[in-house]
Amino acid sequence: MKIATWNVNSLKVRLPQVLQWLTDNPVDVLCLQETKTVDEKFPVAEIEAAGYHVVYTGQKTYNGVAILSRHPITDVVKNNPLFEDEHQRIIIGTIQGVRIICAYIPNGQSLESDKYQYKLRWLAGLHALLAQELKQHENVALLGDYNIAPEDRDVHDPVAWQGQVLVSEPERAAFVRMQEMGFTDAFRMFEQPEKLYSWWDYRQMGFRLNRGLRIDHILLSPALAKRCTACVIDKVPRKWEQPSDHTPVIATLD
DNA sequence: ATGGCATGGTTTCCATGA
Numbered sequence: 001m002k003i004a005t006w007n008v009n010s011l012k013v014r015l016p017q018v019l020q021w022l023t024d025n026p027v028d029v030l031c032l033q034e035t036k037t038v039d040e041k042f043p044v045a046e047i048e049a050a051g052y053h054v055v056y057t058g059q060k061t062y063n064g065v066a067i068l069s070r071h072p073i074t075d076v077v078k079n080n081p082l083f084e085d086e087h088q089r090i091i092i093g094t095i096q097g098v099r100i101i102c103a104y105i106p107n108g109q110s111l112e113s114d115k116y117q118y119k120l121r122w123l124a125g126l127h128a129l130l131a132q133e134l135k136q137h138e139n140v141a142l143l144g145d146y147n148i149a150p151e152d153r154d155v156h157d158p159v160a161w162q163g164q165v166l167v168s169e170p171e172r173a174a175f176v177r178m179q180e181m182g183f184t185d186a187f188r189m190f191e192q193p194e195k196l197y198s199w200w201d202y203r204q205m206g207f208r209l210n211r212g213l214r215i216d217h218i219l220l221s222p223a224l225a226k227r228c229t230a231c232v233i234d235k236v237p238r239k240w241e242q243p244s245d246h247t248p249v250i251a252t253l254d
Numbered sequence: 255a256t257g258g259c260a261t262g263g264t265t266t267c268c269a270t271g272a
Contacts, residue, residue, distance in 0.1 A: 009271085010261055034271085036262065061262050062270070107271055115270095147272070166272060199272070202259040213272075245260075245272080 001096060001253045002027040005143035005216055006237075007104070007199075007246035011035040011066070014244055015043050019050050021237055027250060028070050029095055031102035031143040035064035042066070057088045065091045065102045065144070073100075082132065083125025090126075092133075098224065098253070099137040101130075103144035108165040116165060119147070123174040130181055140221040142183065145246065147215055150175045150185065154214035156197065166215060183219035186231035186251040198233050199246045206245075207238055218251045227254040 004027045008014040011032060022030065030052075035042070037058045047054045047068055057078040058064030065088060067073060073093035080090050089104040103126065108119035133140050148171045152158035161167050179185070197212025206212065220228055230252040238247040 013261075034261095109270080109272085164272090201272070204258055206259090215272080242260090 001029070001098070002250055003029040003031075003098070003100065003141060003143060003218065003253065004248050004250040005031040005033070005102070005145070005218060006248040007033040007145040007216060007244060009034050009036075009244040009246065011037050011043065011064070012041070013242065015046060017237055017240060017243070019046065021248065022050055022052070022068070024236075025234065025248070025250065026070070029100055030068040030248075031100065032066040032068065033064075033102070033104035033145045035066055036061060037064055055091060055093055057091050059088045063087045063089050063104055065089060065104050067091055067093050067095075067100055067102050069093070069095045071096050080125050080129045082128045083122065085122065085125075089122075090129075094137075098139045098141055099133055101133065101140065101142045101144075103142060103146070105144065105146045105148065107147045108171070110165050111163070111168055120170055120174070123171075127174070127177055127181070130178060130183070134181065134221060138221065138223045141224055141251075142178070142219040143249075144217070145215060146175065146217050148172065148175045149213045149215050150217075153194075154197070156195065156211045156213065166213060178219055182222050184222070184225040184228075186218040186220050186225070186228050187214070187233070187249065189225065189228055190231055196233055198249055200238065202245050216246055216249050218249055220251070224253060228252065229254055
């Protein structure tokens with residue numbers, strides 16, 4: 001079973017790329033973030049025609065998440081029942097016995113911003129949700145745009161980024177807390193190329209200069225980590241015309 | 255030097271992203 005995550009930065013703009021990518025990479029599950037699409041305008045027919053079931057929750061302009069799956073999706077939950085939130089940032093479903101949590105964690109903007117405090121509160125709510133899901137399910141996977149680069153090796157220029165949003169100590173502590181709950185960063189289970197990231201700034205030739213961050217992750221519960229045989233970042237779509245600034249992460253489960 | 259680019263909506267600028 002292959003599960004993947006991709007922040008598409010507008011599904012309306014990126015739908016052709018999503019369909020192309022799924023043709024090239026027929027994964028079982030693809031979690032999307034930043035669909036930026038209200039539910040009434042979600043491209044259900046196009047995705048179903050590609051052979052995928054889909055569940056989604058969106059809003060106007062911002063945020064929005066979806067799970068695409070080759071297999072039926074059951075027990076769907078939209079948003080975090082333990083954290084009141086105007087934003088559509090979480091969708092959960094069970095696929096082939098795996099509890100798939102698709103999350104778009106807030107950006108935080110800057111340490112001085114109210115949005116940063118919201119991010120930290122949101123992460124505390126996520127911790128509570130994960131604890132609840134772990135009680136109920138053995139196979140839990142959290143896939144998405146975390147907006148956290150866990151370690152300095154996940155940052156192209158750790159000195160320039162030191163203390164900034166996405167790498168600040170409280171954010172990294174929130175990531176560590178998930179690891180302490182039993183989750184494993186699938187990417188770091190395996191030997192990886194150096195300086196491989198999942199996001200690059202659109203500006204100033206960020207991708208060409210490999211000025212990136214690894215902020216999109218797949219965390220696996222203990223039972224799933226045992227089944228994980230590979231995890232890769234696919235940089236190919238970032239090279240396409242009019243790309244998302246993020247690129248997909250894929251984990252393979254036995 | 256707080257810019258640079260991309261997206262969607264309130265559309266010819268603004269908010270947001272990371």
